[in-house]
Amino acid sequence: MSAPAPRSSPLALTVLSLLHYRPLHPYGMQRLIKEWGKDQVVNVGQRTSIHRTVERLVAAGLVEVHEVERDEQYAERTVYRITEEGRRVAREWLLDMLGTPKPEYPQFPVALSFALMLTPEEALTVLDGRAAALARTVDALDARLADEDDDGLGRVIWLETEYQRAMAAAELRWLTAVTDDLRAGRLRWSWEELTGLAGPGAG
Template identity: 50%
Template sequence: MTFRRSPLALAILGLLENGPMHPYGIQRLIKQWGKDQVVNVGQRTSLYRMMVRLEEAELITAGATERDERYPERTTYHLTDEGRRICREWLSEILTTPRNEFPEFPAALSFVMLVTPETAGELLSQRRELLTKRISELHLELRSEVDGQPIPRFALLETEYQVAVAIAEAKWIDGVLHDLQTGKLTWTPGPV
């Protein structure tokens, strides 16, 4: 069975490399390690559905079920040899091959002419402010510690990447805002 990769599937397989875990533990680790900035685990049901799909594809297998009066039943999952192989294959493909991922922002830019240049400038200025805040938050994350020790750089590479992308986007927006303000960029027809 061919399994379509996703960031969540890759995260699950990657975390199971360290040993058996139950879905709640996986979700908790993703959030603790800040990986929820690049992997959507907001809805636990999505995580559980993905675990079922990975098990059906024989990339993971269910192990023991833990019972504790304080918590619901928790089934522990193990990575299969095929799951380990697929995880490495996906990682290699993703790291080597750029791919168009269809993010929302470029899609919205493709229809920016539906608002006036003035409105576009206001909206992009708001985005620029939020990017500045996001860059500051990411810089704090890069300096975070666990048990008084700095987090190793390899564990923060995705955050470094997010900072670089946010800075590049902010710089690009600055250029567009400049061009809108100077009239170099417009889509409002002038007098005939």
């Protein structure tokens, strides 16, 4: 009896989506993720993360062994394929991820919520650095969108890159407004004033 379907995750959906096209071994999955630029939206920094994800999907009956490749030049490799249940769950996850906004808890808003621990001058310095990095990101994404060949598949295969570009550009506009206010003195604070406002016993 298969285990309950695992919780959806970007990597689990990516694995199921790759196997939707053809059977693959984990190394092949990682290679395609990088070749197709999906490593820009899915964290595959650790090779073992793909193996662990595949193991969970196998236990849930969403993926199964297709064959075991044996070659004198390479270590034995297990090739996996998606099951019909895996196709159903992948579609369910995809519809949910596309249609339902969910909190994602990125690091930057957390850091912003405690920016008052820095002086305005320190905040300006680090935010200027972030803005410069974002400007480089926007330029790189623009270049990628301009140069990449769509292999005849059209705009749909670059939607995630368009989204990344839009999000980076929007953050850059917001950061520029904030750093302008910091530079002009329109945004100021001091730790002493803030702790005083917190009242006695807050420290």
